[in-house]
Amino acid sequence: MKLEKCITETNVNQNMLNIKYAVRGPILERAIQIERELEKGVKKPFERVVRANIGDCHALGQPPITFIRQVLALAACPALASSPDVPDDVKQRVKELLEDCTKGSVGSYSPSNGLNLVRRSVAEYLEARDGVAASLEDVYLGSGASDVIKAVLSLFVQDVDGKPPAVMIPIPQYPLFSGTLSELGLRQANYYLDEDNDWAIQVQELERSWREASRQCHVRALVVINPGNPTGQVLARENMEEIIKFAYDHELFILADEVYQENIISKPFHSFKKVAHALGEPYGGLPLASFATCSKGWAAECGLRAGFAEAVRLPRAGRAALAAARAVAQCPSVLGQCALHCVMKPPAPGEASHASFRLEAQAARRRLAARALSAHRAFNSIPGLSCNAIDGAMFAFPRIEIPERAQVVAAEAGLQPDEFYCLRLLEETGVCVVPGSGFGQRPGSFHFRTTILHPRAEFQYMLESVRRFHAAFRQSYS
Incomplete structure (x- = not known):
C-alpha cells in the first residue's frame, strides 16, 4: 500500500x-x-x-491533602457549597478562584500563562521564600514542571554563529532533560557530579564540560537540579555561588530544577534566584528560570499536572517567543491551577482547615x-x-x-x-x-x-x- x-x-x-x-x-x-x-x-x-x-x-x-481535594471538588461542582461539611475557608478559596475563571467555570480556558490569581499567589510565595521581589509577569504556569521546562529549553534551539546549540546537564540527571534535548535536537553537554563529595558540582568539571562542548557547539544554557534527582543532595550555598559565577563568566542561562524544595529533610533550601540576588552586581543580573510543581512536596498531586516556571530577566525576544509557544498550548489544566493555588497559599492559622492541613x-x-x-x-x-x-x-x-x-x-x-x-x-x-x-x-x-x-x-x-x-x-x- x-x-x-x-x-x-x-x-x-x-x-x-x-x-x-x-x-x-x-x-x-x-x-x-x-x-x-x-x-x-x-x-x-x-x-x-x-x-x-x-x-x-x-x-x-500517601493520602491526599484534604484541603486541596475539597477545593477541587467544590471548584468542579459549585453546587456542593450548600453542604454543611464544606469548611468556610474552602468556600472562600473557591469563590476567589471561580471569580478569576471565565464565566465562573473551571471548564473554560484560562489565559495561556495561567489564571492571574494563581500567578499572583506564586509570586507572593516566591517573594516570601526568597526575600526578593517577584512579579506575576515572570510566572508561567504549566501542565507540570516538565511542560514549562520543555518550553524554556525550546528557546535555545537556534544555531549560533554556524554552531549547533548545546545545553549543559548534570550526570546523573533526571532523563526528562536528556529526553527533551533529544526531542528538540539540542546537543547535550554532560558534567559529572562529585559522588565522593555529596554529589557536589565542581567548577573545574563545569569548565571541562563547557570547553569540550564548545569545540563543536555553542553552549547556551546550564541545567542544575537542586535538590538532586536521582541523587538526593542539597547544594551548599557556597557551591551555588560558584555555579552562578561560572554561568555569568560563560554567558549561560541557568535552568534551576527546584521541584523537590519541599522535600528537603535536614538542610536549608536556597533558590538560585535568591543566591544570585545576594551576590549583587553583576551576578544579580543573570537571566535564569526556576521550576516547581504540585507533583512533589507535601501535596504530591502528580496526576493533576500543575507546575510553574519563574523566568527572571528574560530578554524581550525570549519573552515574546515563550508567550507565543504558551498561546499555542492554550492553557494548563484549570483544576491543576486550583491545586497549585492551594500549595502556594495553604490554609493560614485561624482558618477552618489549618489544623488538619498542618x-x-x-x-x-x-x-x-x-x-x-x-x-x-x-x-x-x-x-x-x-x-x-x-x-x-x-x-x-x-x-x-x-x-x-x-x-x-x-x-x-x-x-x-x-x-x-x-x-x-x-x-x-x-x-x-x-x-x-x-x-x-x-x-x-x-x-x-x-x-x-x-x-x-x-x-x-x-x-x-x-x-x-x-x-x-x-x-x-x-
Whole structure:
C-alpha cells in the first residue's frame, strides 16, 4: 500500500526515536508483564511486584491533602457549597478562584500563562521564600514542571554563529532533560557530579564540560537540579555561588530544577534566584528560570499536572517567543491551577482547615524523613552497596559493586551491567528499580534509583529483598 511509506523508520522524526526515559523503560515493561503472569497463576519466587521506579506518592500510599481535594471538588461542582461539611475557608478559596475563571467555570480556558490569581499567589510565595521581589509577569504556569521546562529549553534551539546549540546537564540527571534535548535536537553537554563529595558540582568539571562542548557547539544554557534527582543532595550555598559565577563568566542561562524544595529533610533550601540576588552586581543580573510543581512536596498531586516556571530577566525576544509557544498550548489544566493555588497559599492559622492541613503535611514530611534515614542505613549496611546521605527529594541512588564476571554476562546479553543487575533483581524478588545507566553515571560506576515512599512494611520488605538478592548475586558471579 502507498500509505505504508507515510511513516517509516527512515522518515519518522529521528529526534523522537532518540528519546530514552528509563523511569518508564524496559525494566518497568517487564515488571508489568510479571504482574500479569502472577494474575494468571504463574509461579514466581515472590508473591507481588514492588514498583519503586517512579516518585508517585499517592500511588505508594500517601493520602491526599484534604484541603486541596475539597477545593477541587467544590471548584468542579459549585453546587456542593450548600453542604454543611464544606469548611468556610474552602468556600472562600473557591469563590476567589471561580471569580478569576471565565464565566465562573473551571471548564473554560484560562489565559495561556495561567489564571492571574494563581500567578499572583506564586509570586507572593516566591517573594516570601526568597526575600526578593517577584512579579506575576515572570510566572508561567504549566501542565507540570516538565511542560514549562520543555518550553524554556525550546528557546535555545537556534544555531549560533554556524554552531549547533548545546545545553549543559548534570550526570546523573533526571532523563526528562536528556529526553527533551533529544526531542528538540539540542546537543547535550554532560558534567559529572562529585559522588565522593555529596554529589557536589565542581567548577573545574563545569569548565571541562563547557570547553569540550564548545569545540563543536555553542553552549547556551546550564541545567542544575537542586535538590538532586536521582541523587538526593542539597547544594551548599557556597557551591551555588560558584555555579552562578561560572554561568555569568560563560554567558549561560541557568535552568534551576527546584521541584523537590519541599522535600528537603535536614538542610536549608536556597533558590538560585535568591543566591544570585545576594551576590549583587553583576551576578544579580543573570537571566535564569526556576521550576516547581504540585507533583512533589507535601501535596504530591502528580496526576493533576500543575507546575510553574519563574523566568527572571528574560530578554524581550525570549519573552515574546515563550508567550507565543504558551498561546499555542492554550492553557494548563484549570483544576491543576486550583491545586497549585492551594500549595502556594495553604490554609493560614485561624482558618477552618489549618489544623488538619498542618497535621497532614507534617505527617508526609515525617514519613519521608524516616524512609530516607532507613534507606541510607540499610544500603550502607549491605556489603557491596553504598549510598550518600539523602538530604532531599524522594529517592535513594545507591552505588553497586558488580563482579567482573557479571559484567561479562551482561555484555553478552547486550545489557549495561546495572541494567542486568536490576533485571535479575526484578526476576528474583519482584522489586522494580531503575538502573543508574538510565540517568547517566561516571564510566565504571554502577547504581540504581529507588523511591523511598512505600508504607513502612512494604519498604522494609523491599530493603530485605535487595539485601538477600545482592548477597546471592555477588556469590553467584564472584
